[in-house]
Each structure stands twice: as C-alpha cells, then as structure tokens.
Amino acid sequence: MRTYLxxxxxxxxxxxxxxxxxxxxxxxxxxxxxxxxxxxxxxRLTSADVARLKALHGLDRPLLERFGAWLSGALRGEFxxxxxxxxxxxxxxxxxxxxxxxxxxxxxxxxxxxxxVLGTSAALRPHxxxxxxxxxxxLFAVSVPSFWLALLAILLFSVELGWLPAGGEPAPGAGxxxxxxxxxxxxxxxxxxxxxxxxxxxxxxxLEALREPCIRTARAKGAGTLRVAWGxxxxxxxxxxxxxxxxxxxxxxxxxxxxxxVFAWPGMGRLVYESIMGNDYNLALVAVLAxxxxxxxxxxxxxxxxxxxxxxxxxx
Amino acid sequence: MLGSTRVSSSGxxxxxxxxxxGDPLTRSAGLVLLCLSLATVVGPPLGAAxxxxxxxxxxxxxxxxxxxxxxxxxxxxxxxxxxRLLQAGRISLLVGIAGAxxxxxxxxxxxxxxxxxxxxxxxxxxxxxxxxxxxxxxxxLVVLAAVDPTRLGLPAELAASxxxxxxxxxxxxxxxxxxxxxxxxRAGTLSLLAAEHVRAARALGASPxxxxxxxxLPALGAPIVVATTLAxxxxxxxxxxxxxxxxxxRPPTPSWxxxxxxxxxxxxxxPRLALWPGFLILLTVTACNxxxxxxxxxxxxxxxxx
Numbered sequence: 001m002r003t004y005l006x007x008x009x010x011x012x013x014x015x016x017x018x019x020x021x022x023x024x025x026x027x028x029x030x031x032x033x034x035x036x037x038x039x040x041x042x043x044r045l046t047s048a049d050v051a052r053l054k055a056l057h058g059l060d061r062p063l064l065e066r067f068g069a070w071l072s073g074a075l076r077g078e079f080x081x082x083x084x085x086x087x088x089x090x091x092x093x094x095x096x097x098x099x100x101x102x103x104x105x106x107x108x109x110x111x112x113x114x115x116x117v118l119g120t121s122a123a124l125r126p127h128x129x130x131x132x133x134x135x136x137x138x139l140f141a142v143s144v145p146s147f148w149l150a151l152l153a154i155l156l157f158s159v160e161l162g163w164l165p166a167g168g169e170p171a172p173g174a175g176x177x178x179x180x181x182x183x184x185x186x187x188x189x190x191x192x193x194x195x196x197x198x199x200x201x202x203x204x205x206x207l208e209a210l211r212e213p214c215i216r217t218a219r220a221k222g223a224g225t226l227r228v229a230w231g232x233x234x235x236x237x238x239x240x241x242x243x244x245x246x247x248x249x250x251x252x253x254x255x256x257x258x259x260x261x262v263f264a265w266p267g268m269g270r271l272v273y274e275s276i277m278g279n280d281y282n283l284a285l286v287a288v289l290a291x292x293x294x295x296x297x298x299x300x301x302x303x304x305x306x307x308x309x310x311x312x313x314x315x316x
Numbered sequence: 317m318l319g320s321t322r323v324s325s326s327g328x329x330x331x332x333x334x335x336x337x338g339d340p341l342t343r344s345a346g347l348v349l350l351c352l353s354l355a356t357v358v359g360p361p362l363g364a365a366x367x368x369x370x371x372x373x374x375x376x377x378x379x380x381x382x383x384x385x386x387x388x389x390x391x392x393x394x395x396x397x398x399x400r401l402l403q404a405g406r407i408s409l410l411v412g413i414a415g416a417x418x419x420x421x422x423x424x425x426x427x428x429x430x431x432x433x434x435x436x437x438x439x440x441x442x443x444x445x446x447x448x449x450x451x452x453x454x455x456x457l458v459v460l461a462a463v464d465p466t467r468l469g470l471p472a473e474l475a476a477s478x479x480x481x482x483x484x485x486x487x488x489x490x491x492x493x494x495x496x497x498x499x500x501x502r503a504g505t506l507s508l509l510a511a512e513h514v515r516a517a518r519a520l521g522a523s524p525x526x527x528x529x530x531x532x533l534p535a536l537g538a539p540i541v542v543a544t545t546l547a548x549x550x551x552x553x554x555x556x557x558x559x560x561x562x563x564x565x566r567p568p569t570p571s572w573x574x575x576x577x578x579x580x581x582x583x584x585x586x587p588r589l590a591l592w593p594g595f596l597i598l599l600t601v602t603a604c605n606x607x608x609x610x611x612x613x614x615x616x617x618x619x620x621x622x
Binding site for chain 2: 026142143144154251261287288
C-alpha cells in the first residue's frame with residue numbers, strides 16, 4: 001500500500017510538473033511578451049531600451065533556465081505579478097478559487113443527487129417510461145452546448161419572466177437569499193451540463209450490480225425495492241463510480257469557464273478567459289495550472305478511495 | 317471527447333455482419349445528419365438564386381423579422397439569416413468531420429504503436445492518454461487557441477487567413493481527442509495479437525506493419541467508425557464553444573459558435589438570433605450521439621445497452 005501510494009504520488013507530481021512546463025513553453029508562443037506590450041504603449045522606447053529591459057528581467061535567457069527560475073519561485077509560493085491587475089497572482093487567485101469552488105461544488109452535489117435518484121429509478125425498471133425519460137435527459141445533457149443553455153436561461157428567467165438576475169456577483173455583505181438568487185442560473189446550467197455522464201454511469205453501474213446473485217438473495221429475504229437498490233446494489237457499484245466521477249472534474253472545470261463567462265461570475269474559469277484575452281499570461285498560466293493540478297489530484301484521490309472501498313483491489 | 321462516449325471495447329472487437337440495420341432512431345439520426353450536411357452545401361447557392369445573400373451587408377434592413385423576403389429574417393448587419401446559418405453550418409460541420417478524422421488517425425496510430433511496442437512506449441502513450449483525458453479541456457484549449465502562429469514560424473499572411481482558424485481548431489481538438497480512440501485501438505489490437513490468425517501471420521514472417529494494416533486495422537474498423545461518429549458531435553460542440561468565446565472561427569467567416577457570440581449582445585432585441593444556431597448545434601450533436609450509439613449496437617450486439 002505504501003509503495004503504491006508513493007508511486008502514484010510521484011507520478012501525479014511528475015504529471016503536474018510536465019503540464020507546468022508545457023504551459024510555460026506555450027506562454028512563450030503567445031503574442032507579445034511584457035516588454036513588447038510596453039513597447040506598444042510607449043513609442044519612445046528604443047531597441048536598446050528593449051534589449052536592456054529584456055536582459056534585466058531575464059527574458060533573453062533560454063526557456064529551461066527561465067522555467068527553473070519560475071518553478072523555484074512557485075515552490076516558495078511566489079507566482080509573480082498580474083499585468084492586468086498589478087497585484088500578486090496569489091492575491092487574485094484566492095477569492096476567485098472560493099467563488100469557483102462554491103459554484104462547481106454546489107453544481108456537482110446537485111448533479112450527483114440528481115444522477116443517483118434518477119439513475120436508480122431508471123435502473124430499477126429498464127426500458128420503462130422513467131428509464132426512457134432518463135435516457136432522453138442524459139442524451140440532451142451531453143449534447144446541449146452549455147453556453148447556449150445559459151443564454152436560453154437568461155432569456156427565459158431574466159428577460160421574459162424577470163425572476164432572476166442575468167449574472168454578476170452579489171454585493172459585499174449580501175445575505176443568503178441574494179447569493180442563492182445570483183447562483184441559481186449558473187448552478188442550474190452547470191448541473192445540467194455535468195449530469196449526463198453521471199446519470200449514465202449510475203444507471204449502468206446499478207444495472208450491472210442488480211444482476212448479482214446476492215441481489216436475488218436479498219430480494220428473496222424480503223428486502224424492499226429501495227433497500228435492494230441503495231442498501232445492496234449501490235454499495236457494489238460505488239467503487240467504480242468513484243473513479244469515473246473523479247474523471248468528471250475536468251469537465252466540470254471546463255463547464256465552469258463557460259458558465260462563469262456568460263453569467264459574469266468572478267471565478268477561476270472567467271479569470272482564465274479574461275487573462276488570456278488581456279495578454280496577462282503569467283496569471284493565465286497559474287490559473288490553468290491550478291485547474292489541471294486539481295483534476296490530477298482528484299483522480300489520485302479517487303484511485304486511493306477506490307482501493308479503500310473495494311477490498312478486492314490489490315495495490316502493488 | 318468530453319466523456320459521453322460509451323464504446324464497447326469488450327473482448328471481441330470484430331464487426332458482426334448482423335441482420336439488424338439499426339433501429340428507427342439510429343436511422344433517423346443518420347437522416348438528420350445527411351439532410352443537414354446537404355442543406356449547408358446546397359442551401360447557400362440555392363438562396364443566391366432567390367436573391368438571398370449571407371454576406372451582403374444591408375444596413376437598411378437590419379434585424380428584419382422573418383417574412384416573405386427573408387424566411388428567417390436578417391441579422392444585425394442586414395444579412396439573410398437563413399443563408400448565413402447554412403454557411404455557418406458548412407464551417408461547423410467541416411470542422412467536426414475533419415477534427416474527428418484527424419482524432420481517429422492520431423488515436424489509431426498511437427494505439428497501434430502502444431500495442432505493438434509494449435514496454436516503456438506503451439506505458440508512456442497510455443499514461444499520457446490518462447492525463448489528457450483527466451485534464452480540464454476548455455481552459456487548455458483557450459490557452460492553446462491564443463498561441464500566436466507567427467511565433468511558430470508560420471508566415472504572417474497565412475497566420476491571418478480564415479483557413480488557419482479552421483485548421484487550428486481541427487488540430488487542437490485532435491490533440492485532446494485522441495486518447496479514447498487510442499485506448500480502443502490498443503485494447504482491440506492486444507486481443508487480436510493473441511488471436512490465432514494473427515499469430516499465424518506473424519509466424520509466417522509478416523512484418524509488424526503488414527500485420528497492423530492487413531490483419532489488425534480492418535478488424536477494428538467498426539469500433540473506430542463508432543468512436544469517430546461520436547467524436548464529430550464532440551468536435552462540433554468544442555468548436556462552437558471556442559468560437560463563441562472568440563478564440564475559434566473568427567468573423568466574418570461564420571460558424572454556429574460565433575453567430576451565438578454576436579447574438580448574446582442582441583438577446584433582448586432579437587432572441588431568434590440566439591435560438592437558431594444553438595438549436596442546430598444541439599440537433600447535430602444529438603444526432604451524432606444517437607448514430608454512434610446505434611452503430612455500436614449494430615456492430616456489436618453484445619454491447620447493447622442493457
């Protein structure tokens with residue numbers, strides 16, 4: 001167990017490092033480094049100034065050397081400054097991280113609850129009416145472009161009915177009701193956007209578990225439908241569900257980028273988009289890396305949890 | 317690509333020439349895709365014959381409602397909305413098909429490579445596939461789409477052309493889309509390499525390339541076609557998001573995604589501009605998913621959804 005833990009941990013760390021390096025190399029290919037952008041703003045700068053400034057900030061060094069310098073700073077928690085905001089990157093990221101966690105976490109819990117309830121009802125009677133409706137919902141959820149769904153939601157609930165605000169963040173010190181009103185549409189869209197695969201996994205996982213002989217035994221001993229489904233079948237399907245659910249983290253973060261941009265929610269996704277559009281590559285680099293690291297770590301956690309939940313899994 | 321595929325890679329990957337020709341749902345999904353593609357090809361010239369133009373700017377008839385002159389009205393620059401929708405569909409479907417084909421190509425090559433090479437190469441390819449599958453796709457696509465092509469050594473003229481917009485998206489979605497096909501092809505190849513006829517071919521001295529192209533790939537045709545069909549839908553979705561964000565196909569070249577980006581600002585005045593492109597994306601992606609699932613069942617009846 002311990003060697004497995006160490007190996008998977010090292011693997012994950014190496015993956016994050018590789019992703020960091022690739023992102024760093026990509027930033028090098030972005031239109032305009034900070035000095036070029038300064039040059040655009042100030043036509044009096046001469047090429048000698050540019051060369052001096054690039055040397056001063058180390059921009060003339062080879063890629064690997066610059067990455068090493070960036071990495072040693074990052075490991076000490078210094079991620080540099082944002083060009084757009086003129087603040088340390090970490091100061092910008094922390095509140096954004098909270099906003100995204102709130103949005104993504106709430107949507108994920110809703111999607112999981114919805115998938116469990118609907119997936120169970122579908123699996124209990126395959127090819128029945130409920131099953132067909134659930135399959136239809138899953139198909140719709142994986143096929144609909146979430147930004148369009150967001151526009152439709154704004155059109156219906158904000159423009160036509162006027163029930164909910166079209167977006168934006170709550171004012172500082174707002175109460176629970178205001179937060180709920182602001183979050184309702186983004187959470188709704190992100191929930192639908194991420195429920196599709198979950199619904200299919202829960203349904204097929206349960207269907208498989210329900211065919212086990214122990215289920216027949218439980219039924220024969222008089223266990224009710226719900227007890228069979230949630231007491232006996234779901235625990236069996238759970239270990240493999242944990243793995244596939246963790247794989248959805250990346251999809252959730254992708255969805256968050258869209259939903260946050262359309263609804264002007266001040267989270268990480270919108271930050272990535274804004275910083276790329278504003279040529280603030282240092283900020284974009286750290287924000288994207290944080291998202292990538294989060295997904296890789298959640299997959300690591302799911303692997304370990306899988307082993308804990310399923311005693312048959314031998315780690316080695 | 318975004319995790320909706322359910323392709324069976326179970327035991328026997330050989331296609332079954334079953335008597336079933338797919339259920340009505342699969343057939344109608346195929347029909348919808350066919351009609352959509354035909355409409356995007358035939359529609360614009362046909363519209364031109366009736367004096368409808370998706371390119372000509374006519375500020376006198378901005379945002380005209382649907383009526384006799386324009387079946388679906390005009391957009392914010394007075395262009396005929398129906399013809400423009402079809403022109404956009406041409407680009408979106410082209411990106412979808414090209415992206416899915418490139419995805420299949422990269423996936424098949426890497427899957428074959430992993431299965432034939434085994435050892436460290438196999439481990440490297442499959443671990444990379446795992447990581448790519450887990451990573452958040454859209455933030456990475458946004459970063460990659462912002463790369464300045466002139467810094468990659470492309471001439472500035474080419475870098476600014478609409479062709480590059482389209483080519484770039486095709487390449488980007490393939491870079492992130494290959495792992496599913498690669499897994500599928502690797503699993504199928506491994507089980508085929510253990511099969512008698514392939515072992516016989518190898519024993520007779522067939523080179524790995526000959527085995528791969530004569531004995532393995534043809535047998536994996538069905539699952540690859542299924543994965544590619546599903547990929548078309550996912551690529552159309554990915555393209556629309558990127559274009560919506562202004563990082564994909566850029567105006568004046570229309571695509572369903574960038575039409576929605578304009579419509580967002582006019583949501584209050586002309587909601588129909590937002591309704592149609594999104595509906596066509598939904599229709600295309602749903603049809604691809606239905607067709608892919610249906611083809612999977614036809615090719616391998618044991619993979620039928622229980």
